[in-house]
Amino acid sequence: MANRIDPQIRVVFGRLWKYVTPHQLVGFAAVVCMAGTAVVEAGLVSLLAPLTDEALVARSLETSRWIPYAFVGIFILRGLFGFGTEASLGWIGRRVISDLRLEVFGKLLTLPARFFDTQASGPLLSRMSYNVEMVAESVTSVVTIAVRDVLTVIAAFAVMLWFSPKLTIFVALLFPIVALLVRLLGIAFRRYSGRIQDTIGEVTQVTDEVVRGNRVVKAFGGYDYERSRFSDAEFRNFRQNLKLIRVRSLGTAVTQTVFGLGIALVIAVAARESVKGQLTAGQFIAFFSAMMLMLQPVRRITNVNATLQRGVAGAHSLFSIMDEDDEVDGGTYEAERVHGDVSFDAVRFAYGDKEGPVIKGISVDVPAGTTLAVVGHSGSGKTTLASLLPRFYDPDSGTIRLDGVSIGDYSLLSLRSNIALVSQDVTLFNDSIRANLIYGGDYTDEEVLAAAEAAHVMDFARNLPDGLDTQVGERGALLSGGQRQRVAIGRALLKNAPVLILDEATSALDTQSERRIQEALGNLMRDRTTLVIAHRLSTVEGADRIIVLDAGKIIESGTHAELLAQGGHYAALYRMQFSDGSGDA
Numbered sequence: 332m333a334n335r336i337d338p339q340i341r342v343v344f345g346r347l348w349k350y351v352t353p354h355q356l357v358g359f360a361a362v363v364c365m366a367g368t369a370v371v372e373a374g375l376v377s378l379l380a381p382l383t384d385e386a387l388v389a390r391s392l393e394t395s396r397w398i399p400y401a402f403v404g405i406f407i408l409r410g411l412f413g414f415g416t417e418a419s420l421g422w423i424g425r426r427v428i429s430d431l432r433l434e435v436f437g438k439l440l441t442l443p444a445r446f447f448d449t450q451a452s453g454p455l456l457s458r459m460s461y462n463v464e465m466v467a468e469s470v471t472s473v474v475t476i477a478v479r480d481v482l483t484v485i486a487a488f489a490v491m492l493w494f495s496p497k498l499t500i501f502v503a504l505l506f507p508i509v510a511l512l513v514r515l516l517g518i519a520f521r522r523y524s525g526r527i528q529d530t531i532g533e534v535t536q537v538t539d540e541v542v543r544g545n546r547v548v549k550a551f552g553g554y555d556y557e558r559s560r561f562s563d564a565e566f567r568n569f570r571q572n573l574k575l576i577r578v579r580s581l582g583t584a585v586t587q588t589v590f591g592l593g594i595a596l597v598i599a600v601a602a603r604e605s606v607k608g609q610l611t612a613g614q615f616i617a618f619f620s621a622m623m624l625m626l627q628p629v630r631r632i633t634n635v636n637a638t639l640q641r642g643v644a645g646a647h648s649l650f651s652i653m654d655e656d657d658e659v660d661g662g663t664y665e666a667e668r669v670h671g672d673v674s675f676d677a678v679r680f681a682y683g684d685k686e687g688p689v690i691k692g693i694s695v696d697v698p699a700g701t702t703l704a705v706v707g708h709s710g711s712g713k714t715t716l717a718s719l720l721p722r723f724y725d726p727d728s729g730t731i732r733l734d735g736v737s738i739g740d741y742s743l744l745s746l747r748s749n750i751a752l753v754s755q756d757v758t759l760f761n762d763s764i765r766a767n768l769i770y771g772g773d774y775t776d777e778e779v780l781a782a783a784e785a786a787h788v789m790d791f792a793r794n795l796p797d798g799l800d801t802q803v804g805e806r807g808a809l810l811s812g813g814q815r816q817r818v819a820i821g822r823a824l825l826k827n828a829p830v831l832i833l834d835e836a837t838s839a840l841d842t843q844s845e846r847r848i849q850e851a852l853g854n855l856m857r858d859r860t861t862l863v864i865a866h867r868l869s870t871v872e873g874a875d876r877i878i879v880l881d882a883g884k885i886i887e888s889g890t891h892a893e894l895l896a897q898g899g900h901y902a903a904l905y906r907m908q909f910s911d912g913s914g915d916a
Contacts, residue, residue, distance in 0.1 A: 343646045350427045364415035365479035373486035376620040384613030424471040441657040444723045453536020462645035469642020480628035490621040494614045530568035664740045669749045671699035671829045671860035678729035691883040702861040704871035707880035713864045751828035755835030757815040759807030765799040786821030834864040
C-alpha cells in the first residue's frame with residue numbers, strides 16, 4: 332500500500348517544488364547554514380572526548396586552556412547557523428504560502444459560475460487559509476529533514492565510526508526497523524490528514540453562515556440549532572485530530588522503545604569494550620553523545636510524516652482547484668463599444684445533466700436602444716435568461732448575438748465591458764462608497780459625483796461624516812438596503828455601458844426612493860439596450876416589449892397595454908399585484 336502512495340507524493344511535491352525553485356539563492360543559503368549546523372553539532376560532541384580524557388581525567392593544563400574557547404566558538408557558530416537556517420527557511424515558507432494563495436485566488440477569479448454553484452464558501456476559505464499553511468509547512472519540513480537532519484545523522488555516524496566502529500554497527504541495525512515504522516505510520520497520517528482538512532472546511536462553513544446570517548439567527552432564535560451544528564462539526568474535527576495525535580504518539584513511543592533497547596545494547600557492549608581497555612571514558616561519552624544527537628533528527632523524521640501527509644492532502648485540495656477548467660474564453664472579436672442589438676435564437680439551457688432545462692427554446696430580438704422586460708413567477712427562468720447574455724453561463728444550444736455577432740465570438744473582456752449589471756442581490760465590497768462606485772474602472776471625480784447625484788447616492792452620502800469616502804462595511808452592512816441598491820445603480824450609471832441588465836434593480840427601495848431612482852434609470856436606459864427582470868409590474872409598464880415566461884418558455888409577448896388587453900397571464904399577474912396594493916408578485 333505504501334508503494335502505491337509514494338508515486339503520488341512524488342507527483343505532488345514535484346508540483347510544489349516549482350514554488351521553491353524561484354528562491355534558489357535563499358535556498359542555497361539555507362542549505363549552507365543547515366550543513367554548517369550538522370558539522371558544528373558533530374564537532375560539539377567530538378570535543379567531549381578530549382574534555383573527559385585529557386582535561387578531566389589526565390588533568391592536562393594545555394587542553395584545559397583551549398577547550399573553553401573551542402566550546403565558545405562552537406556555540407557562536409551554532410547560533411549563527413541556526414539563525415540563518417530559520418530565517419531563510421522561514422522566508423521561503425512564507426513566499427510559498429504567498430505564491431500559492433495568489434495563484435489559487437487568481438484561479439478563483441477565472442473559474443466559471445457553475446463551479447461556485449456547486450461549492451460551499453466555507454471549504455474554499457479553509458483551503459485558502461489552513462490548507463495552504465499545511466502545504467508550506469510540509470515543504471519546509473521536508474527541506475529541513477532532507478538536508479539538516481540527514482547531514483546531522485551522517486555527521487553523528489562519522490563521529491561514532493571514528494570512536495567505535497563495532498558499537499556503530501549495533502546502532503545501524505536499528506534504522507531499518509525505524510524506517511519500516513515510518514512507512515506504516517505514513518499511511519494512517521495521510522488518511523487522517525485528509526479527514527481533518529474536510530472537517531476544518533465544515534467548521535469554517537458553519538461559522539461563515541452564522542456570521543453572514545446573524546440577523547436571521549437572532550430573528551428566528553436559531554441559537555441552539557447553530558450551536559448544535561457547530562458542535563457536531565467541531566467534534567468531528569476533534570475526533571480526527573485525536574486519531575492523528577494517537578497515531579503520531581504511538582509512533583514516537585514505539586520508536587523511543589526501539590531506541591531504548593538499542594541504547595541498552597550499546598551500553599552493555601561498551602562496558603565490555605571498556606573492561607578490555609579498547610574504549611576510554613571520553614570516547615564512550617563522545618560516542619554516546621553522538622548517538623543521542625541522532626535521536627532528535629530520527630524522531631523528527633518519524634513525526635514529520637504526519638506533517639508531510641497533511642501537506643500532501645492539502646496540496647491535493649489546492650491542486651483540485653487549480654486543475655479546474657477556466658471560463659471558456661475562445662472568442663477573439665473585440666468591440667470597444669457595441670451598437671446594442673441583442674437577439675436570442677432558440678436558446679436552451681440547463682444547470683446540470685440531471686436537471687431539466689430552465690430555458691426552453693427562447694427566441695426574442697431586442698433592437699438597440701429599446702427595453703425588453705421579462706416577467707413571470709419565481710422559477711420561470713427570468714434571471715437565468717439574463718445571466719446568459721454576459722456569458723456567466725453558456726447556452727446548451729441556440730445562439731445569442733450582440734450586433735449580429737455570436738457572443739461566443741467575443742472575448743469575455745470585450746463582451747462584459749459593454750454590459751452593465753444591477754441585480755437584486757447587491758454586492759458591495761468592504762471599502763468606501765467611492766471605491767464601490769468606481770469598481771473596475773477609472774473615472775474622474777466629476778464623473779463619480781455626477782453618477783452619485785443621478786443615482787441619488789448623494790442624498791444620504793452628504794449626511795455621512797466622510798461623504799463618499801465613508802466605509803460601507805462587509806457586504807455593505809453599514810448601509811441600508813435601499814442605500815446599497817443606489818450605490819449599485821450608481822456603479823452601473825458610471826460604467827455607461829450600451830447594454831444594461833436590471834435584475835430586480837428597485838426591489839429594495841422604498842416608494843419615495845424608487846420614484847427618484849426610476850427617473851435616474853430612465854435617463855440611463857435612454858438610447859441603451861436594456862433587459863429588465865422584474866416582479867413589480869409597475870416598473871416595466873413603459874418597456875418597449877414585455878415577455879412573460881413560464882417554465883422556461885415565452886407564453887406571452889407585447890406591450891403593457893397589449894398584454895392587458897389580451898386578458899391572459901400578464902393581466903392576471905397585474906390584477907393580482909394591484910388588487911392588494913403591494914405592487915409585488
